[in-house]
Amino acid sequence: MIEAYILHLLILICIYAILAMSLNLITGYAGMLNLGHAAFFAIGAYTSTLLVMAGFPFWFAFLAAAGMAALFGVLLSIPALRLRGDFLAIATLGFGEIIRSILLNWTELTRGPLGIPGIPKPELFGFEFGALHWYFVLAFAVTVATYFILRKILAGNFGIVLKAIRESEPVSESLGKNVKLVKIQAFALGACFAGLAGSLFAHYITFIDPSSFTLAETILILLMVTLGGMSSLKGSIAGAIILILLPEPLRFIGLPSAMVGQLRQIIYAGLLLALILKRPKGLFGEKWFKGIVSEG
Amino acid sequence: MMAVEVKGVSKHFGGVKALDNVSFSLRQGKTLGLVGGNGSGKTTLLNVITKMVVSNKGEVWFNDERIDTMPAYKIARLGVGRIFQTGGIFNNMTVLENLLVAANAEREEAEAVLREVDLHEKIDDKAATLSGGQMRLLEFGRVMIRNDELILLDEPFAGVSEANTKKIERVVRKLQKQGKTMILIEHDSRRIKRLCDKIIELEKGKIIREAKA
Ligand SMILES: Nc1ncnc2c1ncn2[C@@H]1O[C@H](COP(=O)(O)OP(=O)(O)OP(=O)(O)O)[C@@H](O)[C@H]1O
Numbered sequence: 001m002i003e004a005y006i007l008h009l010l011i012l013i014c015i016y017a018i019l020a021m022s023l024n025l026i027t028g029y030a031g032m033l034n035l036g037h038a039a040f041f042a043i044g045a046y047t048s049t050l051l052v053m054a055g056f057p058f059w060f061a062f063l064a065a066a067g068m069a070a071l072f073g074v075l076l077s078i079p080a081l082r083l084r085g086d087f088l089a090i091a092t093l094g095f096g097e098i099i100r101s102i103l104l105n106w107t108e109l110t111r112g113p114l115g116i117p118g119i120p121k122p123e124l125f126g127f128e129f130g131a132l133h134w135y136f137v138l139a140f141a142v143t144v145a146t147y148f149i150l151r152k153i154l155a156g157n158f159g160i161v162l163k164a165i166r167e168s169e170p171v172s173e174s175l176g177k178n179v180k181l182v183k184i185q186a187f188a189l190g191a192c193f194a195g196l197a198g199s200l201f202a203h204y205i206t207f208i209d210p211s212s213f214t215l216a217e218t219i220l221i222l223l224m225v226t227l228g229g230m231s232s233l234k235g236s237i238a239g240a241i242i243l244i245l246l247p248e249p250l251r252f253i254g255l256p257s258a259m260v261g262q263l264r265q266i267i268y269a270g271l272l273l274a275l276i277l278k279r280p281k282g283l284f285g286e287k288w289f290k291g292i293v294s295e296g
Numbered sequence: 297m298m299a300v301e302v303k304g305v306s307k308h309f310g311g312v313k314a315l316d317n318v319s320f321s322l323r324q325g326k327t328l329g330l331v332g333g334n335g336s337g338k339t340t341l342l343n344v345i346t347k348m349v350v351s352n353k354g355e356v357w358f359n360d361e362r363i364d365t366m367p368a369y370k371i372a373r374l375g376v377g378r379i380f381q382t383g384g385i386f387n388n389m390t391v392l393e394n395l396l397v398a399a400n401a402e403r404e405e406a407e408a409v410l411r412e413v414d415l416h417e418k419i420d421d422k423a424a425t426l427s428g429g430q431m432r433l434l435e436f437g438r439v440m441i442r443n444d445e446l447i448l449l450d451e452p453f454a455g456v457s458e459a460n461t462k463k464i465e466r467v468v469r470k471l472q473k474q475g476k477t478m479i480l481i482e483h484d485s486r487r488i489k490r491l492c493d494k495i496i497e498l499e500k501g502k503i504i505r506e507a508k509a
């Protein structure tokens with residue numbers, strides 16, 4: 001029982017670590033405040049669910065979730081990149097709400113607010129990840145792969161160019177960098193990994209509905225990123241671990257569950273305030289919101 | 297062959313005429329000195345050539361190709377490099393990273409370029425720790441590693457120490473020997489004479505003098 005509980009938390013940590021790393025790519029490394037990240041998470045979850053339930057193999061649905069989310073990343077970034085700073089943030093926020101309302105209203109496809117129950121556990125080449133510990137192995141493997149792939153990409157020239165664009169777009173252009181294209185790539189890549197997290201989430205929880213993918217979800221991921229530090233993948237993992245574990249003790253002091261939810265929001269808000277005041281760079285990061293909210 | 301041709305370019309900011317029907321051309325391998333008082337339009341002219349600013353009228357040609365219709369990054373990829381009057385350095389990045397943005401090169405190649413501008417010992421330092429002159433030298437390193445053909449220099453000697461001024465002048469001469477085409481904005485008339493083949497003077501956005509140096 002306690003083992004199951006611990007594995008459950010570990011699986012959630014993996015899923016949120018992927019989400020936080022992918023948002024960090026867009027908001028930390030590429031400097032674009034994205035308030036619609038939960039939409040990419042949702043697109044991955046629904047894509048994977050609908051495909052598997054239509055009879056496609058899990059591996060295909062898993063990759064399609066990444067591909068579909070990446071596609072929406074490109075779709076969002078093309079109009080959004082005409083905007084900067086606060087306006088970009090509002091556009092991404094709108095995008096998140098549009099996706100959520102599509103999921104709510106396209107009931108033939110998504111069953112709307114009823115959600116989709118009975119999502120099967122993943123099966124890879126005849127092996128079923130039904131047992132909790134095997135699901136953890138799968139989620140952990142995807143998390144580790146995400147970390148190393150992103151680290152490799154960001155340590156190379158792409159990472160340097162992102163850094164340069166964050167400092168000065170005109171100077172980057174004058175050195176031959178196609179700033180728009182690089183930003184679209186960053187959006188697509190971040191969305192792609194959020195899509196993978198969505199697939200992992202859907203097949204783990206086995207039930208999805210639009211209420212799992214709200215703005216509050218994006219804020220939680222953003223808080224993980226800022227707590228760990230902008231432009232630090234390790235920080236994002238640490239942020240996910242801390243914020244998943246932090247509210248857990250509340251379960252054991254016998255509060256009614258309705259209150260636990262509200263208390264969690266208060267804890268998150270308090271933490272955000274404490275961060276802004278005491279540790280604006282996060283735990284590991286090189287910078288915090290500087291240059292994102294105010295300048296773009 | 298003409299490397300640069302500017303044909304009837306005008307640019308106004310609100311009521312301010314920053315450039316007013318400017319036309320000139322520059323042969324390949326030659327250096328043009330661009331002079332004029334504060335606010336006469338010198339930087340704006342470089343901004344129009346590199347498309348940092350979109351002109352209201354006129355055309356810009358580089359190596360017989362019209363470039364004013366292209367986005368800035370494409371112009372840069374044709375081999376047009378620039379040293380900015382201010383803000384051309386990525387302060388929060390290392391000296392090496394500043395070069396690697398310009399060209400996807402190996403460390404060794406970057407180190408060799410840095411040696412030419414006397415910054416190899418600073419390769420892993422934050423660019424923000426460099427002096428004004430060293431920042432300029434780093435920008436020269438960037439145009440060198442990109443092997444730009446046309447180099448636009450916006451007051452590269454302004455506020456630079458005596459020692460670094462000498463180094464920069466040496467680098468400019470070296471680039472000239474390699475056959476690069478340059479436009480140099482500079483206030484010191486003796487230096488203009490030393491380094492340039494041709495002079496253009498701007499006043500309120502108009503060319504008021506065009507002469508041999
Ligand atoms: N982005 C801009 N927006 C508004 N006005 C501008 C802009 N850039 C330049 N100007 C105006 O255009 C005119 C020409 O400016 P420019 O910077 O080209 O002059 P300059 O010859 O380079 O001067 P300096 O010697 O001071 O560098 C000035 O009146 C300036 O205020």
Ligand SMILES: [Mg+2]
Nearest residue numbers: 338339340381
């Ligand atoms: Mg100027």
